[in-house]
Amino acid sequence: MTAATSIQQAAIDAGRQPLLSVRGVKTYYGNIIALKGVDMDVHEGEIVTLIGANGAGKSTLMMTIFGNPRAREGKITYAGQDITKMATHEIARMSIAQSPEGRRIFPRMTVFENLQMGASLHNMAHFDQDLERVCTLFPRLKERLQQRGGTLSGGEQQMLAIARALMSRPKLLLLDEPSLGLAPLIVKQIFEIIKELNQKDGMTVFLVEQNAYHALKLAHRGYVMVTGNITMSGTGKELLENPQVRAAYLEGGHH
Missing domain, CATH: 3.40.50.300 (P-loop containing nucleotide triphosphate hydrolases)
Known part of the structure; x- marks a missing residue:
C-alpha cells in the first residue's frame, strides 16, 4: 500500500x-x-x-x-x-467532466477545435497551459492538432475524448x-x-x-x-x- x-x-x-x-x-x-x-x-x-x-x-x-x-x-x-x-x-x-461511451468527438472539427470545445465551458485563461498538458499526456494528439477528428484512428479518438474532458480542469x-x-x-x-x-x-x-x-x-x-x-x-x-x-x-x- x-x-x-x-x-x-x-x-x-x-x-x-x-x-x-x-x-x-x-x-x-x-x-x-x-x-x-x-x-x-x-x-x-x-x-x-x-x-x-x-x-x-x-x-x-x-x-x-x-x-x-x-x-x-x-x-x-x-x-x-x-x-x-x-x-x-x-x-x-x-x-465534473465526462468522456462518454462511443467517444462522441466532433468529427468535422480539428483536434485543436475539439479541445477548444472542452475548454470553452470555463474561461479560456488557462487554455495554452492546458493544451500543453494534454499534448504532453497524449503526444499523438500534438502531431495531429490540425487534423479532423473524424480522420483519427479509434485509439486517437479515445485519447481526444479524454483530453477534451481534461481541458475543463475537472475535479472528477x-x-x-x-x-x-x-x-x-x-x-x-x-x-x-x-x-x-x-x-x-x-x-x-x-x-x-x-x-x-x-x-x-x-x-x-x-x-x-x-x-x-x-x-x-x-x-x-x-x-x-x-x-x-x-x-x-x-x-x-x-x-
Missing part, C-alpha cells in the same frame, strides 16, 4: 464525506426500470470502477450522474451539493468504456494515462468499464453491477481475487 493509498483509506475510514455520493437511485426508460436503487460513493483522490456485463446499466448510471436521463428516485450529491435535479450543463460547470473525471473496441496496446496506454492523472495530479476518476481485469487492477475500489443492481463492492484487489467475479468477468466467461 503506497502512502497515498493509505491516506485515502484513512480518509474513507474516518467517514469523510465522499466527493460523489449516489443513494437509492432509480432510473427508468419509459416504464422499464434500468437502475433499481443504486448506492455508490467516490472519495476524493480515488479511482473507482464499475464493472458488469453489457446491458447491466453501467452507462445509464454514468449518464444519470450527469443528469440525462434523470433519476426518478434517490439522490446524487457532488461535493456536498444535491445535483439530482440539475441540468446537464449546470453539472458540467461544477468541475467520468470515463465511460474508454477501452471499447481498441487494440490491446492502445488499451494499455489509455489505462496508464488514467493512472498517471490520478497519481500525479490527484484526479478523482469514476470509470465504467467492460474490461474488468484492467479496470480492477487500476482501481482503488470497485463495484459490480448486474441488471441495474450493485451486487458486490470491495477494493480492486479483493474483486480481482473474488471467485464469482473471476468466473463471470475475468476468465472469458462473460454472461
Whole structure:
C-alpha cells in the first residue's frame, strides 16, 4: 500500500464525506426500470470502477450522474451539493467532466477545435497551459492538432475524448468504456494515462468499464453491477481475487 493509498483509506475510514455520493437511485426508460436503487460513493483522490456485463446499466448510471436521463428516485450529491435535479450543463460547470461511451468527438472539427470545445465551458485563461498538458499526456494528439477528428484512428479518438474532458480542469473525471473496441496496446496506454492523472495530479476518476481485469487492477475500489443492481463492492484487489467475479468477468466467461 503506497502512502497515498493509505491516506485515502484513512480518509474513507474516518467517514469523510465522499466527493460523489449516489443513494437509492432509480432510473427508468419509459416504464422499464434500468437502475433499481443504486448506492455508490467516490472519495476524493480515488479511482473507482464499475464493472458488469453489457446491458447491466453501467452507462445509464454514468449518464444519470450527469443528469440525462434523470433519476426518478434517490439522490446524487457532488461535493456536498444535491445535483439530482440539475441540468446537464449546470453539472458540467461544477468541475465534473465526462468522456462518454462511443467517444462522441466532433468529427468535422480539428483536434485543436475539439479541445477548444472542452475548454470553452470555463474561461479560456488557462487554455495554452492546458493544451500543453494534454499534448504532453497524449503526444499523438500534438502531431495531429490540425487534423479532423473524424480522420483519427479509434485509439486517437479515445485519447481526444479524454483530453477534451481534461481541458475543463475537472475535479472528477467520468470515463465511460474508454477501452471499447481498441487494440490491446492502445488499451494499455489509455489505462496508464488514467493512472498517471490520478497519481500525479490527484484526479478523482469514476470509470465504467467492460474490461474488468484492467479496470480492477487500476482501481482503488470497485463495484459490480448486474441488471441495474450493485451486487458486490470491495477494493480492486479483493474483486480481482473474488471467485464469482473471476468466473463471470475475468476468465472469458462473460454472461
